[in-house]
Amino acid sequence: MAVSKRGATTTSDDETPMGPTGRPYHGFPTPPKLDGHGPARIISLCNQKGGVGKTTTTINLAAALAAYGRKVLAVDFDPQGAMSAGLGIQTHEIPTIYDLLLDSKRDPKEVVVHSRVENLDVIPANIDLSAAEVHLVNEVAREQSLSRALRGVSADYDVVLIDCQPSLGLLTVNALTASHGVIVPLECEFFALRGVAMLIETIDKVRDRLNPTITLDGVLATMFDARTLHSREVLERVVDAFGDDVLETVIGRTVKFPDASVSGMPITEFAPEHAAAQAYLRLARELVARGAVA
Template sequence: MAGTKQGSKTAPTDDTPLGPTGRPYRGFATPPKLDSHGPARIISLCNQKGGVGKTTTTINLAASLASYGRKVLAVDFDPQGALSAGLGIQTHEIPTIYDLLVDSKRDPHEVIVPTRVENLDIIPANIDLSAAEVHLVNEVAREQTLSRALLKITADYDVILIDCQPSLGLLTVNALTASHGVLIPLECEFFALRGVAMLIETIDKVRDRLNPSITLDGVLATMYDARTLHSREVLERVVDAFGDDVLETVIGRTVKFPDASVSGMPITEFAPEHAAAQAYLRLARELVSRGAVA
């Protein structure tokens, strides 16, 4: 990928305080500006459990990376269209991701919609997408339909974030087949842990059969409440299970997220000084530092 060298981590010292994950809390340097843009690295935000923060993370991570000068495309791949709504996009009577899936000759540029956030575009979705799996089931190489569509626009962006629906069906397999990496938002709640093994198994199957280069970019703890023993214990178990794959950045629980969603704005613009906005900016810096994003 084109660009200058990655931002560096601040080395921890013996007196560095521990973060929520039990590791030394490190700062991540502001990413340097890129000399040029593209080709994009494609990352799916995936978890078959609903309500774990996939859409919230897609919106705010995309906006945070855009604020650091990255050209970002967010792909709404959920028939509920929450990503589109969360970025203030009206999806009635406009082409959507569904049109790209069912019409291989359609130019993806016709479906891209700019958002009010500089450097951030979106391919929207609406309820039409729910019919896509039925349409694709008889297609040749149906798992690669999204990949073929995105291939035509990767040169225009530095990162493409796919907000997956809460299932492990054909649409999610399409997203994983198209992706270089997977980011798993995981709510700090016991029942959220139960389905992760199944998701990892699905990722492994996609790696074996469809996309050998896909990697796990990280597990992101969301809806964390340090005041509760339950949250702390769940996060400890996540770190035990996934080790260094657990991102150091942790997203806390706050009512600001639904307030921002109603306003159709990322929290980084709705309440830029809020701790949640700063957490997503830190997440963007951490992913650049890890090499997951240019």
């Protein structure tokens, strides 16, 4: 058995290569062009643990889908505003998602910012969003505030990606209530596994009480290093626990991600030939193939 540089294995030259998840390594076809756009499928990228690649995945998956002709709206729903900054958007003197949540009469199209990437728009966030939970707590149907805010723009896009904060609080519940699906980025590190059961329980509660149609679109392994036994063992445990819900695409660990963030660009534009950029393009193809994205 041989191991490739990207962690795929083969048993012979004639057999299908096996990917890091232990399943056949599919290429996934290039998505066909769309005849029209909308209505959007809304997907939250959610994990209450920080530093697992939610923002990186939101930025680069959005750019990859946009590269395949999908109209994408990326919603920064984290008071840190890292996704907005990662796309080069200054948020100090412009309306943000916070303004949409608090003013039900505001036109959401006024808050949408066009990014440098073709087909990719953003609803930005800044530190003001940290006060949203306090303001929303006494609102009627407070869990549906984001759903209401997105209602006026979702028809213009093929997919809306929501970058959630590392918490299971009211903002995350809002995101899950507004979403059709959830992608769970999961760092290939032992302690990242510990909180996933709590997150799945939260998704189940939202499905039971607020949003019966929400589905788990996939668990995405991130920061994978095929050279370490630890990464390989964690990924094996993730596949054992979630089976086919684990996406076949695996995102490797690389210093190119912070470099791209500093430049305010997705890695698909900062270093388009890099393995990490190709991984996110493959992720976009996989999600289209799975039916999670049109």
